Amino acid sequence: MHQNTLCVHAGTRNDRGEGVNNPIEPSAPFAYLDAKEPIYPRYFNTPGQDALVERLCALEHAADGLLFSSGMAAISTALFSLLQQGDHAVLQRDIYGGTQHLVTSQFERLGIAYDLVPATSEAFAAAIRPETRVLYIETPSNPLLRITDIAAAATLAREHGLVSIIDNTFASPMNQNPIDLGIDLVVHSGTKYLGGHSDLCCGVALGSHKLIERLLATARTLGGSVNPLTCYLLERSLKTLALRIERQNSNAQQLAERLRNLPGIACVHYPGLPEHPDHDVARRQMRGFGGMIAFELADDAPDTSRFQRHLRLIKPAISLGGVDTLICAPGLTSHRDLTPKERAEQGISERLLRLSVGIEAPDDLFYDLEQAVKEPLPEIL
Numbered sequence: 115m116h117q118n119t120l121c122v123h124a125g126t127r128n129d130r131g132e133g134v135n136n137p138i139e140p141s142a143p144f145a146y147l148d149a150k151e152p153i154y155p156r157y158f159n160t161p162g163q164d165a166l167v168e169r170l171c172a173l174e175h176a177a178d179g180l181l182f183s184s185g186m187a188a189i190s191t192a193l194f195s196l197l198q199q200g201d202h203a204v205l206q207r208d209i210y211g212g213t214q215h216l217v218t219s220q221f222e223r224l225g226i227a228y229d230l231v232p233a234t235s236e237a238f239a240a241a242i243r244p245e246t247r248v249l250y251i252e253t254p255s256n257p258l259l260r261i262t263d264i265a266a267a268a269t270l271a272r273e274h275g276l277v278s279i280i281d282n283t284f285a286s287p288m289n290q291n292p293i294d295l296g297i298d299l300v301v302h303s304g305t306k307y308l309g310g311h312s313d314l315c316c317g318v319a320l321g322s323h324k325l326i327e328r329l330l331a332t333a334r335t336l337g338g339s340v341n342p343l344t345c346y347l348l349e350r351s352l353k354t355l356a357l358r359i360e361r362q363n364s365n366a367q368q369l370a371e372r373l374r375n376l377p378g379i380a381c382v383h384y385p386g387l388p389e390h391p392d393h394d395v396a397r398r399q400m401r402g403f404g405g406m407i408a409f410e411l412a413d414d415a416p417d418t419s420r421f422q423r424h425l426r427l428i429k430p431a432i433s434l435g436g437v438d439t440l441i442c443a444p445g446l447t448s449h450r451d452l453t454p455k456e457r458a459e460q461g462i463s464e465r466l467l468r469l470s471v472g473i474e475a476p477d478d479l480f481y482d483l484e485q486a487v488k489e490p491l492p493e494i495l
């Protein structure tokens with residue numbers, strides 16, 4: 115079946131003839147006498163969790179998966195399941211700040227070594243050691259939307275016997291399916307595109323049965339399982355995932371093309387633009403270029419704070435992936451803790467803004483950005 119159909123139907127338990135949607139199950143304990151194993155939310159095996167995992171597996175072309183209470187619960191459980199004292203991990207440098215913080219704040223304490231390196235096969239290969247166990251990537255990256263070659267990373271990991279992990283949050287399963295390109299484990303912050311309405315928090319890890327079994331033992335101990343109401347919200351959200359992503363892709367492409375010609379905008383970062391440095395890789399591995407754009411305000415435009423305050427429709431807020439268009443300045447938010455020099459090294463200027471494009475009419479979004487950039491600078495007294 116096509117992805118659009120799977121979004122609506124995969125994992126629907128209509129065998130009980132009860133309705134078109136799976137029931138919400140507010141139960142923590144379940145009757146156990148006739149069960150193969152005890153069912154319990156923290157064992158990651160309630161019927162509601164199973165149904166959603168089935169739908170997400172269908173969308174990501176995975177055999178098995180686990181649903182978590184947040185993206186970070188999925189990511190930390192995955193890394194702590196696959197790494198132990200004495201091991202080493204190679205990670206792409208420009209990963210989500212929370213993941214980077216997890217690595218830099220926890221790994222050393224646990225005796226796990228790591229290298230955060232530029233996202234090229236050469237840099238990954240140079241960092242691999244005999245004790246390396248995991249190669250971790252994220253593409254498109256945050257906030258500059260650089261693209262990592264997924265197949266090349268997966269091949270390198272396989273050649274060295276490493277587990278390859280990708281954070282597929284920014285692309286969503288509609289725009290790329292890393293497992294088809296050889297990746298072992300896909301993680302998502304379901305809080306973003308999968309949820310899509312900025313009203314839930316969850317995470318996902320998807321891979322082979324064997325790999326998910328490895329994660330499950332740690333997952334049950336760490337206990338980052340999701341609640342039944344979030345299961346219901348996520349199931350409802352996934353039904354419109356294909357439609358939302360289609361619209362967000364097309365809105366983002368249109369906005370990127372129009373913004374690059376708008377006076378006051380110095381440059382636009384979007385993998386769907388032919389001048390983007392990774393456009394060819396993006397075309398090879400993505401079906402759509404996604405709903406995230408980054409752009410820089412020119413020196414004669416307002417600064418990022420003033421620009422954001424002047425927006426009337428687009429909301430300054432830090433999350434992404436929802437139906438509402440949101441904007442944030444990475445220099446003031448996700449990358450605030452870096453020194454200006456470190457930010458500059460990562461290509462994050464003080465005039466950079468990140469836009470998570472929603473499903474509104476693209477004209478309305480463009481006019482909002484246009485009027486905010488035209489705002490006259492205050493006179494210097």
Ligand SMILES: Cc1ncc(COP(=O)(O)O)c(C=O)c1O
Nearest residue numbers: 184185186210281283303305316
């Ligand atoms: C790419 C990416 N991965 C993971 C996370 C963490 O997800 P959560 O906030 O659901 O824990 C985020 C959150 O912003 C993210 O943007």
